[in-house]
Amino acid sequence: MKYTKIIYNYLAAWLLLFLATLPSCDYIHDDIAPCKHYLRFAYVHNMKFADAFVHEMECQATAKNLRLYIFDAEGKFLRAETIEGEALRTNRHELTLDPGTYRLLAWAGLNETDYEWTTPAAGSSVADFHMSVKRSTGQTVARELLGLFQGEMKLEIPEGGETEQVMPLVKNTNKIRFVIIDTNSGTELSADSFDMLVTTGNGDLSHDNQPVSNTMLTWLPYYKGIETVKDANGTTAYTAICTELNTLRLLDDSGSRLQVRYSEETTPFLDVDLTDFLLLTQMESHKLEAQEYLDRQDEYVVMVYVDTMGGKAHCLEVIVNDWVIRLDDLTLGKEEL
Template sequence: MLSALSLASCNGVMYDEEGDCDPHYKARFIFDMNMLYADAFSKEVNAVTLYLIDPATGDIVWQKSERGDRLRQDGYLMDLDVAPGSYQLLAWCGEGRDEHFAIPADASHHTQLTCRLNREYDPVTGAALSRKDLKRLYHGKTDVKIFPEEEGTYIYNVELVKNTNDVNIVLQHLSGEIVKEGYTFTITDANGSLDWDNSIMPDEEITYQPWQVLAGTAGIEYPEADDVPVITSMSACVANLTVSRLMADRSDDMRVKIYNPAGEKIVDIPLIQYALLVRGRYEHSMTEQEYLDRQNKYDLVFFIDEGNRWADSYIYINSWMVVRQSSDL
């Protein structure tokens, strides 16, 4: 989207901050791809890097980075110091792009603006691991935009998508105590490399591990006579993980696995398929991919029986109870 402001002639009104008859170009960053449908850019995004691309060649002709308090100011706009012409705008934003992901600093063509998750390798198995609380990563791009020669101030909107997702796995024991050290939690997917257009590139499988595991008790409400709930305290364990982008066309690939103290795999489910089961519970109509892009926090609650196995008839996803109809899901 393009906004054109202050289109006065040189013989008419001139804005003090401009002081000439040249065109002025600016970028506005918007992050309303969230479940609140409200722009949260100033609250969430603390670093931006914008690239301008020549659509004829695909070459990067200009780039700029800004971060910190400047981005939190109301009406923040980035000045674009380029000549009139046609450009595509592409942005990688958030602290994550520097701390937990890598983008080539010497990129000269738009196809080189890929983003790769930093990972460790298990010294025994060689498996690629990520066990960090990943800092937020955002991506945005526009269609080709015209930067006119005529005087005025032109504002180009760059709409962002958040790529990092928080997954909180809760185990609640139905009849005993959970010892957090006894359970192993992983999420696996080959989604550690993102292309310039934010699609997932071929990559090795990443094993995401918790960056924090906590144990305690949780109160569960059970309905009793006269619909008066009775609250029962249960032993619980919470594992916090952060993963890269979720894609609807890869719904079989990302899997949540939990192992009990005996080393038995008690949970093995496709996370994306389960996440999409509650998409229809929200008031807005969304495609599967739009829901995954908007919903960046997933709370999964599993109940464990006396044998330390999953009581797999149901699961809670973001506070919605899902009754499992098939063990194949």
């Protein structure tokens, strides 16, 4: 009896091992479910080093979608899929692809108000894709852009077994908020008392997130306003001029510039290389390469303290993202706006 029980246990263990080796899915047998393959999208290329993709999409006013372009191993276009709504919030997209090698290109946030882009056609190459920011006469942009994200990866679909892979994304839009405070409390200021602009040579991007041309764009504020700060007694302590503008992806050593001018003058009191200026805000502990920092950091707050006594603006202090920038670190230009 004991011998029979040992044989039974052995056969049961062997049967379980055999069943474990059987495929749970494949592409050949009709009686076995086809293998499923899933793709998630992750935006961790930020200063928190944490995935914020779904949150970023949900916070957008419109264009809450992602366009996924699928190419074969040689980069020839096969088809496009749009992910939005509940599928975007769930962020687990099922791919119906045969075993093989593919190239995937993803762009999230594309919309016809802000951008123009090529629509891949059958047989076209991944290298044919490019997008650009819509601009006004004079190559200017003075509106708030919706967030734009890009990703590209190689995908392998195996002969058997389910897979779940992650596609990393980078954010291609930046916002800069200016807060200008006049320390001379007796001066009457309006939202138009100061002019600021940013010029960059990057208004379009290729499939691999590189600039297509070097046409200079001028980015102007999409928001201007006056805000007040009160003291403990509820009395206005000072007023601040607040403006915001945005840019496409910032590239290091690209010749971009930031200029701020008092409306009573023709010469800007702040005229600096934009990326050099923003790179001063990186903490030493980050130890990131310049371009990686510019790609991860997508929002900047620039506080400028000035004195406009006598009809001229004297720059006293500049603070960017809570970091005080020494005026000795800045090259103050003399060109007119």
